[in-house]
Amino acid sequence: MAGARCRGAAEGTGPGTGTAVGVAVCGLGAAAWLSPALRRFAAVLMALAGPLLFRLGYRLYARTRLGFLFHQRQVKKARERFPHGHSVTQPLVFRGMKIVPIPVLDNNYSYLVIDTGSRRAAVVDPSDPVAVQAAIEEEGVTLEAILCTHKHWDHSGGNAELRQRHGACKVYGSALDAVPELTNPLGDKEKVTVGCLTFEALATPGHTVGHTAFVLDAGPFGGPPCLFSGDLLFLAGCGRLFEGSPETMLASLDAAVSLGEDTLLWPGHEYALECLSFASLLELDNPALEQKLLWATKQRWEKRSTCPSTLGEEQSYNPFLRTHRRELQEALGLRRGSGEPPDAFRARVLKELRRRKDLYKPTWGAPPRHLGTPPSPPGLCH
Structure with missing residues (x-):
């Protein structure tokens, strides 16, 4: 039995799949029947190997050129798999302003935001420069600004190529986050103007240390505020806590909610179906959900985008914005301790929610007949 487990690890089908650590641990397990102490040591090593390898992989992806090369490979594969993008999107047009969602990679969104009067534009998180450039040319606009929510390549991978194409284009983001090609570092509440468009930087650390969302003031164009949330907030979800604590992420989510219920949410990923499915396991009697x-x-099922949502809607079904709700707390089996501050609770x-979401593995059944052929399931939330 132990030998079979070792073969599984080496071939990528068992515990420690595909890793030298996994094979080494299996080697320990094969002889563990001789020594209870060795068996305990093997169990500890297996428990530590996963998080350690994950952190190593994250550092390689986020901080080295190897991560960029991996990103380029993912872009190429996504272009082949989705030659017209992973989702059908619709631009949103106000009087004098236009927002064009651009589906990129397997489930990311970039956004081209246009001042239709001057034909000047900004792009949010241009991970695939080819797709973004195609949208720029189709719309016939001049790109003046790249607004980058954070450093991860699936949000910043197109910065360099677009700057080469558009020499006057500036890159805005947090100086804390090592954003590629950053030319104009922004602090919390600082503003960026492109034509008649005004964006405000909103410091939202948690996913990364310098994560920044961008809030577009659409009031002059007859529209509500627009939140380009990157990996802070998704429809029914939020980003992983790669570089922040639950306390930090909670404060960032609260800052987003304070923008108002009519604020349009433009997230960095198409994760709606997975996140809503997870939320439905926690709140069984939520009609809005x-x-x-x-x-x-x-x-x-029709490969249509679920963006945008509104912050008002999100508060009715997004569990990460409902940490104050007793029904959710009870579903998680948590109670506020005596003397525990409300925000600490x-x-x-939030920590328990994020832990469960990290472990969640969605199952995808057959669609109703009238809905046709389903798309590929969305990826795991970041």
Whole structure:
């Protein structure tokens, strides 16, 4: 039996799949029946190997050229798999302003935001420069600004190539986050103007140390505020805590919610179906969640985008914005301790939510006949 497990690890089908650590641990396991102490040591090593390898992989991806080369490979594969993008999107047009969602990679979104009067534009998180350039040319606009929410290549991978194409284009983002090609570092509440468009930087650390969301003031164009949230907030979800604590992420989510219920949410990923499915396991009697899940299921079977949402909607079904709700706390089996500050308890709720979401593995059944052929399932939330 132990020998079979070792073969599985070496071939990529068992514990420690595909890693030298996994094979080494299997070697220990094969002889563990001789020594209870050795068996305990093997168990500890297996428990530590996963997080250690994950952190190593994250550092290689986020901080080295190897990560960029991996990103380029993913871009190439996505272009072949989705020659027209992973989702059908619709631009949103206000009087004098236009937002064009650009589906890139397997589930990312970039956004081209246009002042239609001057034909000047900004792009948010241009991970695939070819797709973004195609949108720029189709719209006939001049790119003046790249607004980068954070350093991860699936949000910043196109910065360099677009700057080469558009010499006057500036790159905005946090100086804390090592954003590629950054020319104009921004602090919290600082503003960026492109034509008649005004964006405000909103410091939202948690996913990364310098994660920054961008808030577009659409009031002059007759629209509500628009939040380009990167990996802070998704429809029914939030980003992984790669470089922050639950307390930090909670404060960032609260800052987003404070923008107002009518604020349009433009997330960095198409994760709606997965995140709503996860949320439905926690709140079984939430009519808003049930209705949104049915709608999102139909949208995704038809390969249609689920963006944008609104912050008002999100507060009715997004568990990461409902840490104050007793029904969610009870579903998680958590109670506020005696003398525990409310926000400390909410951070504890958020931590448990994020832990469960990290472990969640969605299952995808057959679609109803009238909905046709389904798309590929969305990836795991970042």
